[in-house]
Amino acid sequence: MAARLLDGKGIAKQIQGEIKAEVSEFVEKSGMTPCLAAVLVGDDPASQVYVRNKERACERVGVTSQLHRLSADTTEADLLALIEQLNGDSSVHGVLVQLPLPSHIAETKILDAVHPLKDVDSFHPENVGLVVQGRPRFLPCTPHGVVQILHRCGIEISGKHAVVVGRSEIVGKPLANMLVQRSSNLGPAAANATVTVCHSRTANLPVITRQADILIAAIGQAKFITADMIKPGATVIDVGINRTDDGLVGDVDFEAALEVAGAITPVPGGVGPLTIAMLLWNTLAAARMQS
Numbered sequence: 001m002a003a004r005l006l007d008g009k010g011i012a013k014q015i016q017g018e019i020k021a022e023v024s025e026f027v028e029k030s031g032m033t034p035c036l037a038a039v040l041v042g043d044d045p046a047s048q049v050y051v052r053n054k055e056r057a058c059e060r061v062g063v064t065s066q067l068h069r070l071s072a073d074t075t076e077a078d079l080l081a082l083i084e085q086l087n088g089d090s091s092v093h094g095v096l097v098q099l100p101l102p103s104h105i106a107e108t109k110i111l112d113a114v115h116p117l118k119d120v121d122s123f124h125p126e127n128v129g130l131v132v133q134g135r136p137r138f139l140p141c142t143p144h145g146v147v148q149i150l151h152r153c154g155i156e157i158s159g160k161h162a163v164v165v166g167r168s169e170i171v172g173k174p175l176a177n178m179l180v181q182r183s184s185n186l187g188p189a190a191a192n193a194t195v196t197v198c199h200s201r202t203a204n205l206p207v208i209t210r211q212a213d214i215l216i217a218a219i220g221q222a223k224f225i226t227a228d229m230i231k232p233g234a235t236v237i238d239v240g241i242n243r244t245d246d247g248l249v250g251d252v253d254f255e256a257a258l259e260v261a262g263a264i265t266p267v268p269g270g271v272g273p274l275t276i277a278m279l280l281w282n283t284l285a286a287a288r289m290q291s
């Protein structure tokens, strides 16, 4: 039997509708319009698409957006100066530096420079630490999107074995941290899973992934998760977005996985749209904190 498709695009639309209503109420009460400033260095084609999508999404929910485009040869000092300027600008509530940055710029130094109250990506160590301790200021966007899909599709997390394949700072590590939290810590954002994190050096990977009630693929390799790595009936969440000759494909061999999984997210139209929805959520939260 084919797996149930988890409609990330539809859920993202629903969340954006909720955010739009909340933004409107916030603007009326505070007289402030939430504003997100995105910084794009260089001309990576995927980053250009993401940034354009972010701008459009802001417009849809009534959030003001700024795009600061810098050339690929921008110095670290010039980029830091722009971040300082945005940190000090009271009309800007969220600051996002699009990744990846050119290799001559130290990513950590730049991300650490974003003011923690404007860090809508939740990449600053202070915000990462707060998530780990179960008292988040901002939840990281893609992991939060994954948890929203699970909750809104009625997929139980509590007591389940979640296997996260991938240990990136943006997805794997923070998602594992969220899934393991007591639900009382993150509210509806996470709940009491038993979590295993696997990565490129994990031995006997299929043996571990086949134990997953919820299998999350965030390794960044096209069709890495094959049908034999999935427990029949498991929920499979595919965070991958890989550009191949066959177009955009996820980290899961989708067609084959459909026959084994109980539920699965497609690519595109699965986790991707949630990342932007949760960014808008954080931008509104940032504006509230600064009002």
Ligand code: GUN
Binding pocket: 096, 097, 098, 099, 100, 121, 141, 142, 170, 275
């Ligand atoms: N590049 C890929 N994903 C992301 C993200 O979530 N935030 C930022 N800033 N850059 C990214």
